[in-house]
Amino acid sequence: METKQIKVSDPNALQIAGQILKQGGLVAIPTETVYGLAADVWNETAVTKIFQAKGRPQDNPLIVHICDLVQLERLTRQISSTAKLLMKTFWPGSLTLIFPKSNEVPDVVSAGLDTVAVRFPSNPIAQEVIRAAGTPLAAPSANRSGRPSPTTAQHVWEDLNGRIDAVLDGGACEVGVESTVLDLTVCPPRLLRPGAVTYEQLQELLGQVEIDRAVCHPVEVGGKVSSPGMKYKHYAPKARLVLLDGSYEQYCAYVNAHSSPETAALCFSGEESGLQVQTVTYGSIQDDSGQARDLFDALRQLDGQNVSLIYARCPQPTGIGLAVYNRLIRAAGFEVISLA
Numbered sequence: 418m419e420t421k422q423i424k425v426s427d428p429n430a431l432q433i434a435g436q437i438l439k440q441g442g443l444v445a446i447p448t449e450t451v452y453g454l455a456a457d458v459w460n461e462t463a464v465t466k467i468f469q470a471k472g473r474p475q476d477n478p479l480i481v482h483i484c485d486l487v488q489l490e491r492l493t494r495q496i497s498s499t500a501k502l503l504m505k506t507f508w509p510g511s512l513t514l515i516f517p518k519s520n521e522v523p524d525v526v527s528a529g530l531d532t533v534a535v536r537f538p539s540n541p542i543a544q545e546v547i548r549a550a551g552t553p554l555a556a557p558s559a560n561r562s563g564r565p566s567p568t569t570a571q572h573v574w575e576d577l578n579g580r581i582d583a584v585l586d587g588g589a590c591e592v593g594v595e596s597t598v599l600d601l602t603v604c605p606p607r608l609l610r611p612g613a614v615t616y617e618q619l620q621e622l623l624g625q626v627e628i629d630r631a632v633c634h635p636v637e638v639g640g641k642v643s644s645p646g647m648k649y650k651h652y653a654p655k656a657r658l659v660l661l662d663g664s665y666e667q668y669c670a671y672v673n674a675h676s677s678p679e680t681a682a683l684c685f686s687g688e689e690s691g692l693q694v695q696t697v698t699y700g701s702i703q704d705d706s707g708q709a710r711d712l713f714d715a716l717r718q719l720d721g722q723n724v725s726l727i728y729a730r731c732p733q734p735t736g737i738g739l740a741v742y743n744r745l746i747r748a749a750g751f752e753v754i755s756l757a
């Protein structure tokens with residue numbers, strides 16, 4: 418069955434989306450980070466359908482989205498003073514916190530872990546959909562597993578048409594990369610996934626924060642991971658992607674010397690002129706927020722071109738740039754060439 422397309426400009430949009438969710442359906446919803454594929458967190462059958470629609474491995478837990486702090490109480494066993502400080506500072510926003518989970522949270526949501534990931538999104542449409550559904554919503558990114566996350570309703574449609582009940586079109590996402598994930602069940606708190614709430618901001622507020630090794634390094638086969646999502650090859654375009662770490666001049670020289678008609682370059686905007694291959698841009702070099710916003714759309718554009726090899730210029734791994742770097746090295750399967 419074709420997926421229903423709902424525009425937020427439709428006066429009944431929220432009511433329709435809320436109704437589908439209440440009845441155990443799946444709706445892709447806009448958030449400030451990326452589009453999420455939402456289901457009622459308390460409905461195990463509905464949550465199981467998320468894994469089927471995405472082709473998501475069962476051992477990869479979901480993030481639960483709330484629209485007020487009262488909803489947090491039934492999801493968690495304990496809310497520490499550190500959690501309260503983070504919530505006061507960064508919620509609503511693109512920070513996901515890992516809490517000890519309450520017994521009521523279905524195992525399918527947390528993939529059998531004793532913890533639950535929760536986020537209070539700032540996007541007003543996301544908040545209103547949660548309110549209309551009358552329940553927290555379990556929602557991973559609304560892409561087919563392994564594909565770049567969706568930052569527009571069109572991206573969701575490309576991946577999931579016919580597999581979910583509806584997509585609510587609220588325009589392009591502001592942030593463009595998935596939320597920062599911080600584990601509060603360990604001491605010091607551990608950054609499992611970088612996002613728009615930066616490592617630097619967390620460190621300034623909390624003092625000590627550890628960066629999980631999986632943020633910047635491949636996970637060893639069979640190794641233990643704090644965040645199961647980090648295990649999988651992710652965000653990958655169909656072509657081989659290689660990251661080049663060096664100056665603009667070094668990047669252009671390398672790409673131009675190693676190109677064929679099937680090569681493309683993923684570069685910062687304004688840097689196209691030095692390259693003799695087809696280019697797709699993703700924000701300017703000084704603008705890490707712009708890079709984050711454009712990254713997944715750029716990876717999807719590259720999929721639409723007939724190329725077998727993509728050379729991407731390596732971003733600075735600071736600020737939101739750490740999130741961009743984290744996604745790109747996964748898309749590249751950790752293939753980085755240092756030109757320095």
Ligand code: AMP
Binds near residue numbers: 532596
């Ligand atoms: P997605 O919503 O598609 O961005 O995926 C959710 C991400 O959060 C994945 O990387 C998960 O591994 C991670 N995650 C969700 N719940 C937990 C949890 N309880 N502990 C650690 N990581 C989690």
Ligand code: MG
Binds near residue numbers: 558
């Ligand atoms: Mg995802």
